[in-house]
Amino acid sequence: MKKVVLFVDVQNVYYTARQIFGRNFDYNKFWLKATAGREVIKAVAYAIERGDQKQHEFQNILRAIGFEVKLKPFIQRSDGSAKGDWDVGITIDAMEYADSADVVVLVSGDGDFDLLVNKLRIERGKRVEVYGVSELTSTSLIKAASEFMPIDKDLILN
Numbered sequence: 756m757k758k759v760v761l762f763v764d765v766q767n768v769y770y771t772a773r774q775i776f777g778r779n780f781d782y783n784k785f786w787l788k789a790t791a792g793r794e795v796i797k798a799v800a801y802a803i804e805r806g807d808q809k810q811h812e813f814q815n816i817l818r819a820i821g822f823e824v825k826l827k828p829f830i831q832r833s834d835g836s837a838k839g840d841w842d843v844g845i846t847i848d849a850m851e852y853a854d855s856a857d858v859v860v861l862v863s864g865d866g867d868f869d870l871l872v873n874k875l876r877i878e879r880g881k882r883v884e885v886y887g888v889s890e891l892t893s894t895s896l897i898k899a900a901s902e903f904m905p906i907d908k909d910l911i912l913n
Contacts, residue, residue, distance in 0.1 A: 759793040760856040762845050763822070764863035765802040771864050771888035772911060780862075781912045785886065786820050788910070789860045797852045798822045801841035803829045846871050853881055862886040862906075866893025873899045886910075 763782075772780045782800075800817045804810075804826040814824045827841060842865065853859050853875050861868060864887035875881045876899065885892070885900035889907075897903045 757793045757857040758796050758855065759790060759858040759860060760796050760849070760852045761789055761798040761822075761860040762849055762862070763798075763800040764841060764845060764861075764865060765800050766840065767863045767865050768886075768888075768906070771891040772906060775888050775890055776908065776911045779912045780906065781910050782817060782820055782822075784910050785862070788904075789884070789886070793858065795821060796856050797848075799825055799845075799848060801825050801827070801845055803827055805829050842867050849875065853879055856881070858882045858884060860884045860886065861900075864888055864892030864896065866895045869893065869895040869899040872896060876901055 768780045772778065798821050800822040802810075802814065802824060814826075817824050825841070825844065827844070845861075845863075845868070849859060849861070849871055859875050859881050861872065861883065863885070868885075872883045872885060876883045882901045883899070884902050884904055885896055886904045886906055887896065889905040892903070
């Protein structure tokens with residue numbers, strides 16, 4: 756049985772799924788697809804903490820599915836812009852856990868991850884599956900992946 760690690764950029768998949776489909780990503784269906792016939796070594800969902808009740812309920816759903824939920828505070832800058840991404844955290848965790856797995860699954864369309872995906876695939880010999888909304892996923896990330904798995908209507912909540 757192949758060993759798998761999963762890393763989900765929650766903000767990226769939330770906004771891209773909403774923009775293209777007008778609905779949310781189905782984490783249960785994703786879990787079933789990405790882990791079928793595989794042993795899960797680590798599964799982390801990276802999110803921004805805004806402190807509202809609905810978000811806490813969503814985080815508990817992720818935990819019930821099998822994800823560890825890592826939270827970073829939402830930062831509103833004085834100029835009105837916001838900060839709250841997990842790129843460095845996801846990269847560090849992927850580098851740390853990749854050696855314990857055969858397959859690395861990344862859910863994000865962010866092109867900043869193309870360097871990470873290439874390093875895992877080429878230098879560490881890992882199969883890297885990238886899930887992203889096709890229309891909003893970086894071409895460089897798609898090309899870096901061992902396999903690009905488009906998030907389509909099958910992975911969107913009804």
